[in-house]
Amino acid sequence: MAKTNISASLKGNMAFEMEINGHKVTTDATVENGGNNLGPSPKALLLAGLIGCSGIDVMTITKKMRVEIEDVNVDIEAETREEDPKIYNYIKIIYKFKGKELNYDKLERAVKLSMEKYCGVAAMLEKAVPITYEIKIEE
16 A cells, blocks of 8 residues: 655745655745745645646546647636635636647546546545536647
């Protein structure tokens, strides 16, 4: 069974520097929330983790399908509720693919497999918030 161990240390005020498998990541609160804005918020990193998880899945699946993708951009829109705890009301992921003669059905299948079967981040988040996705093919 795989384990994840992360170490974090306070770097002043509200900023924490974490060591994740040899990579350093700093999180902080915004100035409006009393921090120094030295890094993204933990909730923003959660969304970044979702993009990374699903993005890796989609690239792995489309390579197996022999879909030649020139580029992919992934955007997330997430609305935070006003009351505490300030969790997301919804998360929408927008996948924008570029390539010649891309097959929409294959791209949709890859994204669906990621979101419904392989992406552990999506599986965990979906227990707390609805996640939808959209697929666009750009020229």
